[in-house]
Amino acid sequence: MNNSAFLPSAAYRLYDRYCHGEIDRRAFFDGLGRVAGGAAAASAMAAALLPNYALAQQVKPDDPRIRTERFSYDSPDGAGKMQGLLARPKEVIEVPAVLVVHENRGLNPYVEDVARRLALEGYVALAPDALFPLGGYPGNDDDGRAMQRERDRAEMVADFRAGALAVRGHEQSTGKLGAVGFCFGGYVVNELAVTMPELDAAVPYYGGWPEASQAEDLSAALMVQLAGLDDRVNAGWPPYEEALLEAGKSYSAHIYEGVNHGFHNDSTSRYDEEAAELSWERTLAFFKEQLS
Template sequence: MERKNAQEFDQELLYLYDYYAHGQIDRRTFLERAAKFAVGGLTAVALLEMLSPHYAFAAQVPKDDGRVASDYVKYPSPDGHGEMRGLLAKPANATGKLPGVIVVHENRGLNPYIEDVTRRLALEGFVAFAPDALYAVGGYPGTDDEGRAMQSKLDRAKVTEDFVAAAKFLHTRADCNGSLGVTGFCFGGGMANTLAWRLPEIVKAAVPYYGGQPKAADVPKIKASLLLHYAELDERVNAGWPAYEAALKAAKIDYEAFIYPGVNHGFHNDTTPRYDKAAAELSWTRTVAFFKRKLA
């Protein structure tokens, strides 16, 4: 399938898909509301298929890329779901200890796009670890619809503890130099914000992509430097940004924020039409440079 661009869809339809992807409306409601956009022989079902992720597009660093050493690694999460698992990736020729980066997936488990992002970080000289919140219930099931349904049923507090445990696990690994960052997308962006205040003595740098913001009372606990990426058209997430920025300023947190013009939530995800190549590449260049600077 050829990847479409966001500009080929009505913005209202893109918002409908955002509501569906984040559990605010169900599939039936999406199809009913999307029907008015199904013209020229298209159906609402076809529109949903076009808007959904196609992971063949996310192979910037293939699984068998010889430059990367990667494997699935288990770790303990006593306050979460017990035993958990994630993808660990680092440069194949790595010697000695490297800065670590936790990579947090969206609201649907450890899918191929997030695994690819993890390998991208490995190529940049980090030991990157991407936990799968769905491991306790069988792991990412192979489709985002199933993954989204599975993740929505998990105990959110336990899921948070699973990612806290993952950060502690990576921080103490022999191949990590103890300098730890975290990045995440959507749900993962919110989790990156959470880990920044939950683990102020461990997390030195956090890069949330269009992530939900923490409560104002938790912001002063942050000691990490923050690089925040937002999409101009992401009304849902952006609604919380003014209050977050005010809290960051009041607490004198080291932060930098970018709002990318004319792009949608999910603009970094190169498997959907919401992907914006220019914004994704610029934000990623900034992310890598930020981690190299803060985790050196």
Template sequence: MTLLTERSTDTSLTSGSIPQEAFDWYDEYAHGDIDRRTFLSRLGTLSVTGLTLSVVAGALTPNYALAEQVSFNDPDIRASYVVYDSPNGHGKARGYLVIPKNVNDDNKAPAVLVAHENRGLNPYIEDVARRLAKAGFIAFAPDALFPLGGYPGNDDKGREMQKTLDGNKIEGDFMDAATLLKKHELSTGKVGMVGFCYGGYLTNALAASMPDTIDAGAPYYGTPAKSNIDKIKAPLQLHFAELDKRVNDTWQDYEAALKANKVDYTAYVYAQANHGFHNDSTARYQEKNAELAWERTISFFKKTLSA
């Protein structure tokens, strides 16, 4: 059990001299603590040479054209949208399924469930699923917004939509997705889970509520499971951003609970990084730490999900 803080000289997250306050306010806005008017009003109070309100707001707003690391038509993968039964959730759910091209009945692969943030299945999360498939895993990324027609094409609307849904039913949709992966005809039956922000919470929650299904969990800047921490069997690899006070304030108690229940975990804190540092579509992205975290995640899944 270790807690490791990464020291880095990578300052790409604040390129253009965007003040830290702007990142903090965006985090409040993205999580519903302030509305867009307040967010923009606060940005307007910043006085930084060479930066205008539109420049700062634009840098913090996702540009998903930047997020594609693996093309949707990459020849090494097969991607499709799959509707599945979700008796524990909304009855029916849909997700983005990506399978390595070389996986078949005679060459099965472990699976990884991918959980999105609080705004639905956006292009960044779909790309994360493709990255996992390129690394040899069956990847499945459900869209919590399917009952409302699916991710609407922009994060602001997606956040508004997701707030109207029953959180227990969203968790149920992801639980049934995990069961689908465990039983999938091309799966070895080993299931890992990775999630970001709200998806990090879901990763912690499913590790606690589905200890016989989730074999490994890698939550990124996610808050703790609300219950059943004593039931966790899966090893956890947790990723935190040093400047993410909101999430980090929950870690001390969660770590104590993990230790008390003898959960096998490793936690990494990435220096100078903000919440969302892995998301390469905004100025919060920190390339060096994002790549390091992802390398660790892939290695973790290869070790824990091997047959």
């Protein structure tokens, strides 16, 4: 199902700007009013765009096949103390580790569910919450975005790097390490791929790019996942891809045509079932190949 056909493209562009802090909530609703032709229609349109996290739960928190817990770790170059959701197979066997990096609004239920999905696939997965030093994800994305803007970006990257090392060193980990992230999390995964030799496999979903000069430092196997309609993020891919080629680095990249930024997030109407499932199949196959 391609949900991109449900609403006008202008509505998705407004939501993208709103999600990334370019406009505030009032400007978002005012813009929707102009697109929809009235306040009532704008409210209905907003209801379709804003997340409904009940839709995103594919794996229940109490699923008997996995173990979940709040996991604390040290981050000396970041917040000092950090915490996230750790999910792992119930059977106590050594499995590869995967870091899961959230969007620009803290560890919301969608990203927690992604960690549980990975546990079902045979990984020990850690999804840190960059908002933990501020009290944790507040229960809604508006406040979460505002809180995350209070944090220093370099310190947050350090927090995720420390989280990656912590899950890699978990007693159930084989020591092989992957990372997957979405939006802001895609940016973090791209950064870790060029700054963290311990990272074996990186899958950034529609995230920002490192500096072209960093391409020569890529050490992780890299699979890039992009949305065809995501002009903002995609504009940075050609120069970074050129830098990777010039540095002789191997990678794979998939662009899913006709879908919006955030197509993997099944809590909003930007979700595209076909692209999300195909990209996730590719992600799992990539991790299996690189982390076995």
